[in-house]
Amino acid sequence: MTNSGVPNRWRRFDVWDERPLRLDKFAIEDPSNGFCAMQSPNDPNPSLSIRNGLVAEMDGVPEAAFDMVDRFIANHHLDLSVADEAMAVDSLAFARDMVDIHVPRDKLVRLARGMTPAKLAEIISTLSTMELAFAQAKLRARRQPGNQAHVTNAKDCPLQLAADSAIAVLLGFNEIETTLRVARNCWAAALACAVGAAVGKGDALFQCSIEEAEELRIGMAGFTSYAETVSVYGTEQAFVDGDDTPWSKTFLTAAYASRGMKMRSTSGAASELLMGFHDARSMLYLEARCLCMQRGMGVQGTQNGGIDGAPLANSVPGGGRELLGENVLAALLDLECASGNDASTTESEIRVGAKIMPILMSGSDLITSGFGAIHRYDNSFGASLFNAEELEDFLAVQRDYLLEGGLRSIEPGEAWATRERAVAAIAAVLEELGLATVEPRMSASVVAASGSNETETLSLGQVGAISDAIKARALTGADVVRALAKRGFMDEAHNMHAMLLRRVPGDYLQTASIIREGRVVSAINDPNRYSGPGTGYIMSAERRAEIARFRDAVDRAAVLEQEGSIQRDEQRRYTLIERGDAVPGNDPMEIVIGLSPAWNVSLFKTTAEHPLSAVLRALIDGIKEGGGRARVVRIRHTADTSFVGLSAARLAGSGYGIGIQSKGTAVLHQRDRLPHMNLELFSMAPMVALEHYRALGWNAARHASGQQPEPIRIPYAGESLGGRFYVRTALLYAIETAAADSTAAAIDLEARFT
């Protein structure tokens, strides 16, 4: 910790200054400069006039003054057959219907088609964060949630892309998105990810985010199956600066579908602010305009909830709530929602966890539109909210609340086998197609590497040459399937062929489509009809078991096995010989050490990993050094520290006794005291060092000689002892209590150290 040295400034502020949170910038709310999440004073009031079957006025703007966004929404989004009814509905009443389990989704979605952006924004702004999450649980399109991964690397290495794509599939991601450091490498990346994504279940949809024409060509070649780069903006000027119009994007949307590619648009809070044309409107109102346009364009879904602007949205009050509100609005407009949570918005891990929580609770068609399945530094989109580093944290949250985040934990063995298979497959394809010779050392380094910093692989130039050759020779998915089959990778050939085959009927073009267990699943055949407890997505027993599995989770057998492994060592170190029933002693310097029932019977080390022989020796040595005489007894009728300690004290000639449990909890007691009014207690057993036990023995002896020694202070830096130790503590203590026999008397022990 540094000291700011500012006079009259409480040093707690210095502590706060050191928190990662302080790297985040927070903005003061300022609607006239666009820094406003919802309900800007500059947002229009909802209104709509229809004359002669045409929109004459919308949200305060007469038809003659429509900008191109207004015009597009009026022409393509507004369903005039329900508009009058929809606009007449009280916004608060509609918002209440959104969280009412008795009002079906269909009814809300039907009316939303006739609502203007200002009306939709007004409705969303009446809902609290909790209500938004609940509304999303009800409104989102597909019943079973999914998730999407970013798979990229800093070297654009195709071997690593294949390995990491295969890992993403293994983790359970339904979609994989890649992009490049060097645009030229896109064909190599597309081929590599397509091969990797075909390993194992091989059921992920895959996209390569690159310039539109190239992306379309890569899709047509059969390497990719979806796209989500069709950005939409809520003001005319931002749209034009983004080098498009709602009509050009509508055309592009049809173009993707004509090539059999699933497509979603991208929009989200603060993109207009980032582009410098926000018209002083709130983020939510502008996003409402974007989403109305997207519905009008006929796109099946959206990637929204901030996206590139998410950090900016999160900088203003209510920003997180607004981002969630956008997702709900997408669902209300019957769009598939890939709910953002991709761009990293904060350096605070607490804010990361808080940000994901509402959408994890509500579920989403795709919980994130880009979970970094790779290292942060390897993410060519920039780090995500969650990255490979934090993957197990996400799995833990999923497990804590039994929420469907779409992912599963993986074991080292299956991860290794998957990476080996993927790298072998891509190497075989590159060789078979005459694109490159992959040296064994390259494959070996990529299989083992956690990220590209550790790989010894193809150079960027070599990757570029591979990419150029794929494009120049017009190689296709069909060629790759043939190459895989020729080299014996039949499972991968089968998966990739199946993906090509799905393109012909185009089932995965429908709203919220993914592939699961080899089948197309979408809002058509798996619609979300949540209507309260016991309805909607209910986790299967198999899926629950999968979420429950966690790497290195322990149970009683595992703890006992660990104990057993040191039992033999302990038997070599000392023996405790029983010498009959213990009776009170007479020696005024006698300190009794009361051992708990399972000590050296079934338990052999403390939670601080000290062998029990060493702990006992430290206590005895301390007593001796303090001028006392140690006597060891086993207390058998209880495992409770206080009572073990008090029982020991009552057997001691001095009246002072130490009670200790096998897990290391120790107490210094005196025979005339109440059970819980001890002299000293080591309650944080995991933090106790051998020297502390020695000092406790010494203190006991000093008490016996009539002195008042200083109690021992166990250093504690605020570790989460519960999180770290309670599982083991609880299991150990259960063994201890089971070993107690309420009728058994204490017995004297002779400790013989060898």
Add this chain to the structure above:
Amino acid sequence: MNDGLPLSEIYPVGEKQPDRVETQGGRRLADLTLNALVAGEIRQEEFAITPAALRLQADIARQAGRETLARNFERAAELTAVPTDIVMDVYEALRPGRCKSKAELLEKAAMMRERFGASLTAQLIEEAADVYEARGIFRFRF
């Protein structure tokens, strides 16, 4: 086109009613086997989506209440016949400032209608031309 069958009976088409779709070359889905692909009997183009499949998906979307999505699939059905270079050329023309006049964009609409029978797409381009003129989108950008 879907004979009024409920969605649950026809969707996913590739799994439930694969014989409803044919490839551009007139082959059945069942003929596009992995073996045939490996034997070199199928080219990548055979895996292209067809106008008929897109119109069937449009029917399915419409029956599910998604009119705008259905219209998109119908525009897409028109574009299946349009070579990618022309698709990208029309897309480029629709971007701000690429065409310097309404007439230039209307030419593209006419081309889509006359050469490819893409009347829905042509309507979209014509609508854009009107709006671009009204909003000054034809202004110089580069």
